[in-house]
Amino acid sequence: MTNGHHVVVLGAGYTGMFTAIRLAHRTRRTGVKITLVNPSGRFVERLRMHQIAAGQELAVRRIPELLAGTGVTFLQGAATAIDPGARSLTVDDSTLLGYDTLVYALGSSTDTGNVPGVEAHGFTLNSPEIAGRFAARIAEVAAAGGTVTVCGGGLTGIEAATELAEAHSGLNVTLVSTEEPGSMMGDKARAYLHRTLGRLGITLETGVRVAKVLPEAVELADGRILRSDACLWTAGVKVSPLAADAGIATDDHGLIMTDASLRSVSHPQIHAVGDAAAVRMDFGQLHGSCQSGLPTAQYTADAIARLLRGKTVKPFRFGYFHQPVSLGRKDAVIQFTKADFTPAGMCLTGRSAVWYKELVSGSPLMTYRYSKRMNVTTLVSKGGRATLKPAA
Incomplete structure (x- = not known):
């Protein structure tokens, strides 16, 4: 029934990579084809970018190596246009790539256009x-x-x-x-x-x-x-105009507006994850972070696998649980939070916080590795009563 169904994941950041690898495992032996599209062949650990800025050399992670053994096809190139009606996207202004399901995971970047200079x-x-x-x-x-x-x-x-x-x-x-x-x-x-x-x-x-x-x-x-x-x-963020230019419903900031299952409200064959998605819970809209992004990827991979099998999906639920902040290599502070991101009573500091923050920063790569063989669940709170249902 799913033989030949083509899923294209656009963007190979934290959320796009996790969606592709988990979906490949969830749909093995079904004939589903998955293509991951990204401008660079290097996987960027955005949680560690400040370390590079301070002069530290980090290991270079290549996307094909992270995908090895999954069956996911990697296409290196930048998407320049999406045609939701034809279910296709243009890569580098020449390659036309068709899809049955599109996962939009282009993320965000620092906005440099609002202040002169x-x-x-x-x-x-x-x-x-x-x-x-x-x-x-x-x-x-x-x-x-x-x-x-x-x-x-x-x-x-x-x-x-x-x-x-x-x-x-x-x-x-x-x-x-x-x-x-x-x-x-x-x-x-x-x-x-x-x-x-x-x-x-x-x-x-x-x-x-x-x-x-x-x-x-x-x-x-x-x-x-x-x-x-x-x-x-480091002030302010922006997202790619690709979705808005394609006529996909977006909010005032260009984020794809999603329903309770993280599908585009205007084009249900498009799923949006991570920083590029406008995801609302009862307590408000999620802000872009790895903490909320990976759960949207996990949920979306599982939701697509279930939809392809003709099953129903439950609404996405999420609640924040921490604010981990490194303070150099030798210090850190971890503020634990309530589901709505307001501070809870507990925090970690010093060496225990350094250990905790390093565990958080390294967890995506570990998750990808094990997700090739099993359904790894990211460390995530569903927020209890605070997120029993998504916002209307």
């Missing part, structure tokens, strides 16, 4: 190549006792700032944020975070917005000019 003078963690160029620049800045400005006080900005300060003792690190770093944490975890920022000598500029990034400075909205020999931009 970011595109020209700032660095991001959008790719290993950019992070590597930033690392080379930082080595020069640190040797001269210069200053780096990290713009954005979210978890990515915190991890990047602490990693840089720990790795380069001669570097002056300034963290600029519109909100207090760690504002989403409980009092104990937030206090520990700020003590660590102080111990590492990081200068905080909070409650202020960046107005412009200059070649050797950052201009704040209050008119002050901060000297900056290098700027790392």
